[in-house]
Amino acid sequence: xIRILLVVFLRDVTLARRIGGGGVLGLVFFLxxxxxxxxxxxxxxxxxxxxxxxxxxxxxxLASLLGLDRLFQAxxxxxxxxxxxxxxxxxxxxxxxKCMAHWFVTGLPLVLLSPLFGLMxxxxxxxxxAVAATLLVGTPTFTFLGAIGAALTVxxxxxxxxxxxxxxxxxxxxxxxxxxxxxxxxxxxxxxFLVLCALGLASIALAxxxxxxxxxxxxx
Amino acid sequence: MDITxxxxxxxxxxxxxxxxxxxxxxxxxxxxxxxxxxVTGPNGVGKSTLLRAIAGFLPLGSGRMSLVESEAMDSxxxxxxxxxxxxxxxxxxALTARENLEIGLGILxxxxxxxLDALERLxxxxxxxxxxxxxxxxxxxRVALARLxxxxxxxxxxxxxxxxxxxxxxxxxxTIVADHLGSGGLMLAATHEPLGLPGTIQVRLGAR
Numbered sequence: 001x002i003r004i005l006l007v008v009f010l011r012d013v014t015l016a017r018r019i020g021g022g023g024v025l026g027l028v029f030f031l032x033x034x035x036x037x038x039x040x041x042x043x044x045x046x047x048x049x050x051x052x053x054x055x056x057x058x059x060x061x062l063a064s065l066l067g068l069d070r071l072f073q074a075x076x077x078x079x080x081x082x083x084x085x086x087x088x089x090x091x092x093x094x095x096x097x098k099c100m101a102h103w104f105v106t107g108l109p110l111v112l113l114s115p116l117f118g119l120m121x122x123x124x125x126x127x128x129x130a131v132a133a134t135l136l137v138g139t140p141t142f143t144f145l146g147a148i149g150a151a152l153t154v155x156x157x158x159x160x161x162x163x164x165x166x167x168x169x170x171x172x173x174x175x176x177x178x179x180x181x182x183x184x185x186x187x188x189x190x191x192x193f194l195v196l197c198a199l200g201l202a203s204i205a206l207a208x209x210x211x212x213x214x215x216x217x218x219x220x
Numbered sequence: 221m222d223i224t225x226x227x228x229x230x231x232x233x234x235x236x237x238x239x240x241x242x243x244x245x246x247x248x249x250x251x252x253x254x255x256x257x258x259v260t261g262p263n264g265v266g267k268s269t270l271l272r273a274i275a276g277f278l279p280l281g282s283g284r285m286s287l288v289e290s291e292a293m294d295s296x297x298x299x300x301x302x303x304x305x306x307x308x309x310x311x312x313x314a315l316t317a318r319e320n321l322e323i324g325l326g327i328l329x330x331x332x333x334x335x336l337d338a339l340e341r342l343x344x345x346x347x348x349x350x351x352x353x354x355x356x357x358x359x360x361x362r363v364a365l366a367r368l369x370x371x372x373x374x375x376x377x378x379x380x381x382x383x384x385x386x387x388x389x390x391x392x393x394x395t396i397v398a399d400h401l402g403s404g405g406l407m408l409a410a411t412h413e414p415l416g417l418p419g420t421i422q423v424r425l426g427a428r
Binding site: 003004006007008011014015018019077078079080082083084085086087088089217 | 275276277279296299300302303304306307308309310311312313314315319322323324326327328329
């Protein structure tokens with residue numbers, strides 16, 4: 001069973017690498033948002049560094065939503081999903097692995113580059129690490145929550161819009177705790193960070209079950 | 221090819237509903253080892269629906285299905301013991317034929333032939349390392365059919381297997397099917413053009 005899951009993981013990573021798009025698109029979006037915000041806010045460095053973590057988090061949320069609509073749709077359109085339904089491995093685990101692969105190519109680069117982008121928002125050292133650490137927990141949570149939306153909209157041609165409407169409300173608690181954990185200098189940071197981790201673990205445990213149920217129901 | 225044991229497929233009173241509308245009802249079918257059934261009928265009568273329902277992709281309105289193996293060791297669900305090749309071939313255009321078949325094997329399990337050997341059976345070994353997106357419709361279909369040989373499963377469900385195949389490829393498919401039946405396999409095909417194998421059971425849908 002582990003072998004099957006490894007095959008699915010490598011397949012999705014290879015496909016993302018060959019087709020391109022997804023991961024790079026998210027990064028460019030992330031970068032452009034972070035670049036544009038200082039221009040909109042004006043030359044107030046104190047303000048910028050205070051809202052910097054929030055901006056990075058919003059950018060990460062929106063960038064995560066970008067490629068999600070193709071998570072299952074591509075496999076649905078070419079019949080690969082049918083083959084996965086015939087696998088001896090439960091669909092829930094395949095969904096879990098597909099989400100992990102998706103995060104690996106889209107979410108992880110965001111996390112790794114977020115300290116660099118944080119510099120553009122005048123964050124200091126500890127804040128940079130706080131943002132990177134919270135995003136490391138937060139971006140997989142976005143991916144897993146988004147997988148529910150992606151599975152529900154798998155048969156829709158233009159599912160991206162509906163996906164955002166479905167997923168953003170679910171992502172709000174993650175955003176709240178993520179930003180409050182990243183805001184160093186305010187109240188104790190550990191508590192919101194632990195809540196963030198709890199939300200992440202809950203989404204990893206529950207979202208694949210919900211997404212697999214939606215995919216089975218999609219039928220045709 | 222002795223993994224396929226003697227088994228038979230039993231379908232009783234199968235019906236499929238989409239919303240309120242019954243699109244397929246009251247199907248009975250019994251298929252034994254080494255038997256081929258061809259489902260025929262006019263367009264839109266539910267041939268593909270029947271195959272997809274047996275594969276477990278559609279929720280059943282009513283009815284029961286089972287694939288009974290005489291050496292009742294293997295009680296895996298029906299979906300894990302069948303192959304389905306439909307209109308959508310399940311191949312990734314960006315991956316090569318070899319990668320596609322290896323993934324097919326990885327996902328379905330229980331390997332039989334290597335991707336190279338399987339493609340050789342379909343006289344397509346020269347495209348092994350070409351991305352499937354470069355292939356013609358008939359070649360793509362042959363790669364999809366090669367998946368049947370890569371993973372070993374007793375029941376084959378083929379939806380219009382002859383589409384896009386030339387005369388020579390049809391003959392190849394016929395020998396492959398004959399071999400599969402010869403080793404005790406079962407096959408159910410929805411088709412407008414009969415494969416022309418002896419002993420084929422005709423299932424006519426329609427006339428409701």
